[in-house]
Amino acid sequence: MLYSAADDPLWVPGTTVLRNLLDITDQETLDEAELALFLIRADEPLPAGKLDVAHYLSIHRHLFQDVYEWAGEIRSIRVGKAGNWFCYPEYIQGNLARAFREYGDPDVVAELPPAEFARCTAHFLAEINAVHPFREGNGRTQLTFLTLLAANAGYAVNDGVLDPAEVLSAMIESFGGSEDRLAALILAYIS
Numbered sequence: 001m002l003y004s005a006a007d008d009p010l011w012v013p014g015t016t017v018l019r020n021l022l023d024i025t026d027q028e029t030l031d032e033a034e035l036a037l038f039l040i041r042a043d044e045p046l047p048a049g050k051l052d053v054a055h056y057l058s059i060h061r062h063l064f065q066d067v068y069e070w071a072g073e074i075r076s077i078r079v080g081k082a083g084n085w086f087c088y089p090e091y092i093q094g095n096l097a098r099a100f101r102e103y104g105d106p107d108v109v110a111e112l113p114p115a116e117f118a119r120c121t122a123h124f125l126a127e128i129n130a131v132h133p134f135r136e137g138n139g140r141t142q143l144t145f146l147t148l149l150a151a152n153a154g155y156a157v158n159d160g161v162l163d164p165a166e167v168l169s170a171m172i173e174s175f176g177g178s179e180d181r182l183a184a185l186i187l188a189y190i191s
């Protein structure tokens with residue numbers, strides 16, 4: 001997805017295309033290859049973990065390992081979308097750890113009634129999105145992690161329910177502080 005970014009050392013020189021392991025230098029070809037390789041990796045068993053920060057990073061690493069050398073690593077430049085600027089790079093580690101700490105033990109959240117699980121998890125995803133730990137691939141990592149949190153809580157999810165445009169607008173609303181629509185989408189996803 002298109003980012004606003006300051007001059008990015010990760011760009012192919014003279015372009016705004018992210019350097020990649022495939023040596024692709026035009027955005028459309030990269031988008032296609034990235035999506036195809038992501039889909040293959042998303043279909044594989046995901047890395048095991050404790051649903052903690054290390055696990056979150058390992059999922060990004062897994063999903064984007066074929067495309068970006070820095071898969072699984074925290075970004076080092078400031079980025080934003082449509083005027084919403086995400087966390088300064090120097091605060092990502094601390095804010096990511098705080099989001100996980102505030103969410104608490106996923107096994108405890110799993111015991112909450114579904115609407116409460118959805119509300120807590122929406123808040124968590126909104127926080128993670130505001131941190132935006134990676135240079136690219138944040139949305140897909142968020143949704144992949146959501147599937148793990150839902151599975152950990154024993155929910156069989158309704159895959160067709162999460163319409164990308166609705167998730168996007170709910171996520172943008174959450175950035176503005178209103179998490180109700182995101183919580184409603186998660187509740188529908190797990191119901």
Ligand SMILES: Nc1ncnc2c1ncn2[C@@H]1O[C@H](COP(=O)(O)OP(=O)(O)OP(=O)(O)O)[C@@H](O)[C@H]1O
Nearest residue numbers: 001081082084136137138139140167168171172175
């Ligand atoms: N203007 C915005 N304000 C806040 N969050 C946004 C905005 N635009 C997009 N987002 C969120 O940013 C995330 C997308 O980040 P990124 O582009 O790094 O991920 P991606 O996986 O490459 O893209 P996508 O989620 O579009 O497939 C999504 O969660 C999306 O909802």
